[in-house]
Amino acid sequence: MAQAGAAKPVRILVVGAGAVGCFYAARLHNPPYTVVSLVARSNYDAISKRGSVHLKTRSFGEFDYAPASLFRRVEDAAAVPDKWDYVIIATKALPDISDDSALVQPVVAPQTALVLIQNGLGVEAPYRARFPHNVIISGVTVVSAEQTEPGVIVQNRWTRISLGPYTDGIGSKEGRETEGDARTTAFARLLGAGGIKDAEVHPERMLQMVRWHKIAINAAMNPSAVLSFGAGNATMAQDPDASAHLLACMQEVFRGAEAVLGEPLSSKLASAERILESTKRNTDGRPSMLLDWERGAPMELEVILGNPIRLARAKGVEMARLESMYALLKLAQRRRREQESRSRL
Ligand SMILES: NC(=O)c1ccc[n+]([C@@H]2O[C@H](COP(=O)([O-])OP(=O)(O)OC[C@H]3O[C@@H](n4cnc5c(N)ncnc54)[C@H](OP(=O)(O)O)[C@@H]3O)[C@@H](O)[C@H]2O)c1
Structure with missing residues (x-):
């Protein structure tokens, strides 16, 4: 045997x-x-x-x-x-x-x-x-x-x-x-x-909801941290104007998610307001995009901003705030690369 x-x-x-x-x-x-x-x-x-x-x-x-x-x-x-x-x-x-x-x-x-x-x-x-x-x-x-x-x-x-x-x-x-x-x-x-x-x-659809939900946080906080000259998440959430901006960004993503997935994000996932409240307490939070920018590394702009913008647009939803941040950061990244290659000459 x-x-x-x-x-x-x-x-x-x-x-x-x-x-x-x-x-x-x-x-x-x-x-x-x-x-x-x-x-x-x-x-x-x-x-x-x-x-x-x-x-x-x-x-x-x-x-x-x-x-x-x-x-x-x-x-x-x-x-x-x-x-x-x-x-x-x-x-x-x-x-x-x-x-x-x-x-x-x-x-x-x-x-x-x-x-x-x-x-x-x-x-x-x-x-x-x-x-x-x-x-x-x-x-x-x-x-x-x-x-x-x-x-x-x-x-x-x-x-x-x-x-x-x-x-x-x-x-x-x-x-x-x-x-x-x-x-x-x-x-x-x-x-x-x-x-x-x-x-x-x-299941697949719920996992994609989790992705969209995390993107609501990342797409709001990460580019804003770079554009605010390095403000951390809690600093932005505690500032009345920046906090209103973060809330509006997250709401844009939630609307985009609903259009793409054909239903609102699960109520099991925290609302934009709750995310902001908990962010106020997370005083050591510094988004990865900010860390990448500070060390001169490429930022995950396409998957955090570009793809959500394109997916939502295909369903007729514009994300005005995300689109502005995407355009500005893409340009900033390109200009820095050009400056670096000029200084190497
Ligand atoms: N860190 C976190 O806490 C965290 C939390 C949630 C999600 N994430 C996500 O998780 C992913 C990974 O993040 P991370 O923080 O682990 O990044 P990381 O520390 O920069 O690690 C990425 C690794 O991939 C390697 N790599 C890239 N291209 C490669 C290639 N062509 N061949 C071999 N190795 C290659 C890099 O090598 P080199 O060193 O040579 O570049 C580096 O070691 C990202 O999408 C990030 O947004 C991270």
Whole structure:
């Protein structure tokens, strides 16, 4: 009789070994059941030299995560004989700069589920177009994490991640159990085994509502923080004029969401007024777009502003405030790039 072999481990590859990628990789890595490898870029040498990523977390204390394999390029990860069960993409979503769906193509096999843990709207569309038959899991996290030096990740607070299958963005196939639902639930269980107790699984449409809801916050706060010369979230929320602006921005996004999804956002999600109230108390909140601007890195303008504006416009809804901020910041970013290239000459 054939001897039953040990079950094969679940094999996960993380592309985008920054704050979010390393945090969730470290929690998912649970050998011999789940083994997680990394594709690292600027922090490759630091992780390779130490043999691990060092994490300082509020939720799990301080610990090291030694990736099962560390790759410098996606092509190197494609060269290993076993296929990847999950490929997590946790790069910044910058479709104006790079199409990361093409980047991961070499590591995507028919059984590979793609897990996108990124901010923004419409991030899944290029992956759905390139991989029409693969499971795509859309992930929205509220973790507050940063890479303070190469290979050192600090998680300041929260672990929650909302997950849902992605087919066409409006869940037109919802109602019958799909492979996407099953793989999403299985992935959330892996996170649960790693101590992430608030990995929430949603049906596709609800997950898109969570995305729109987070975008209401990001599209209001992030560009406003840059345009106000670095005001933090609480400072803006406490200022009467800035607070009225933030409220109007969030209401624009809520209207856009309703037009695109065909129904208002779930009443389970906080109203714009409640978001503003809690923002007043979050005195250390500084949006990621502001941090990117300050360090001269590209901002996620297309997925936080451009895509919501275009999706809503296609349904006849204009977002005047978002459109103004989008136009101004795109110009600011372009002018800075031009200045930088002139000064290099
Ligand atoms: N940080 C948070 O608390 C937080 C919270 C919620 C949502 N998010 C969202 O999560 C996503 C990731 O954010 P993050 O804060 O983790 O960003 P991050 O720290 O900048 O990490 C992104 C990583 O992706 C890598 N990368 C980019 N392009 C690559 C390529 N072509 N090949 C290999 N590696 C590549 C970057 O490498 P390099 O260092 O070489 O550029 C970097 O290590 C974003 O969409 C963000 O908005 C973040």
